[in-house]
Amino acid sequence: MLNYRKTAKRRTEDPSMTIRIEMLGTGSAFAKKYYNNNALMTGGDYTLLVDCGITAPSALHHMGVGLEKIDGIFISHTHADHVGGLEEIAFRMKFEHERKPDLLVPAGIRRSLWEHTLRGGLESPEDGADSLDAYFRVIEIPEETVHEVAPGFTIELFQTKHVPGKLSYCLIVNGGLLYTADTRFDRGLIRYAYHERGCRHILHDCQLITPGTVHATLEELLTLPEDIQKSVLLMHYGDNMESFMGKTGRMTFMKQHKAYEFDV
Numbered sequence: 354m355l356n357y358r359k360t361a362k363r364r365t366e367d368p369s370m371t372i373r374i375e376m377l378g379t380g381s382a383f384a385k386k387y388y389n390n391n392a393l394m395t396g397g398d399y400t401l402l403v404d405c406g407i408t409a410p411s412a413l414h415h416m417g418v419g420l421e422k423i424d425g426i427f428i429s430h431t432h433a434d435h436v437g438g439l440e441e442i443a444f445r446m447k448f449e450h451e452r453k454p455d456l457l458v459p460a461g462i463r464r465s466l467w468e469h470t471l472r473g474g475l476e477s478p479e480d481g482a483d484s485l486d487a488y489f490r491v492i493e494i495p496e497e498t499v500h501e502v503a504p505g506f507t508i509e510l511f512q513t514k515h516v517p518g519k520l521s522y523c524l525i526v527n528g529g530l531l532y533t534a535d536t537r538f539d540r541g542l543i544r545y546a547y548h549e550r551g552c553r554h555i556l557h558d559c560q561l562i563t564p565g566t567v568h569a570t571l572e573e574l575l576t577l578p579e580d581i582q583k584s585v586l587l588m589h590y591g592d593n594m595e596s597f598m599g600k601t602g603r604m605t606f607m608k609q610h611k612a613y614e615f616d617v
């Protein structure tokens with residue numbers, strides 16, 4: 354049972370920082386025209402890669418972003434379009450860059466991320482590489498608590514309703530921007546972020562075709578009131594996105610590899 358209200362705090366203060374977001378990709382898990390829905394978020398001097406899917410290494414290469422630019426990686430859940438690029442990044446950070454980036458991992462998925470996703474490739478008993486700590490500076494993030502990623506750059510995690518029984522998380526960034534990662538339509542989450550927290554930027558995954566199974570559909574998102582829709586940027590969409598242009602109400606499709614700046 355989600356309990357958003359226990360950390361409710363309406364945003365009243367002036368914008369404190371510009372968060373720059375550049376999507377490595379805006380595609381759904383099976384999109385072929387768009388890279389996986391992963392984001393580079395920069396606040397101050399710190400750049401956080403939010404999810405690292407199968408296509409993340411290729412997307413970074415295409416964007417001309419070297420691994421030296423990435424300070425940390427946050428993982429929202431263990432689907433391959435969000436974690437499938439981690440093995441390559443871990444090996445390259447270790448052997449080419451000789452450093453451990455931060456790995457911001459929700460406490461509840463830390464074990465699964467190693468045991469079920471990464472151990473097969475990254476375990477190296479003779480080197481003593483037997484856990485995430487061999488490759489990353491692991492930082493467990495608790496739910497519904499403000500975590501300072503870097504001075505003035507904060508995230509809070511909330512569970513999303515994605516695949517029933519599977520842990521997955523969205524982020525509220527600097528108290529003013531909701532990044533859903535993957536979730537089914539959850540009006541309560543959106544209303545909480547918009548009304549109770551004052552989020553005026555909502556980056557939401559969107560399945561274009563109804564019915565939805567594990568993502569919010571465009572049809573469901575179109576039931577949001579216009580004022581909320583104006584704050585919504587749609588991401589994690591299928592290859593047929595262009596045929597839905599002009600059919601998204603007051604909501605806008607995000608574009609991959611475009612830099613967006615949000616004062617939050």
Ligand SMILES: O=c1ccn([C@@H]2O[C@@H]3COP(=O)(O)O[C@H]3[C@H]2O)c(=O)[nH]1
Nearest residue numbers: 381382383432433434516535566567
């Ligand atoms: O119960 C399930 C689990 C998964 N899937 C599909 O697999 C994809 C995995 O990545 P994703 O979470 O971005 O999107 C998911 C869906 O496209 C589904 O339709 N129903």
Ligand SMILES: [Zn+2]
Nearest residue numbers: 382432434535
């Ligand atoms: Zn996904």
Ligand SMILES: [Zn+2]
Nearest residue numbers: 430432515535
């Ligand atoms: Zn998913």
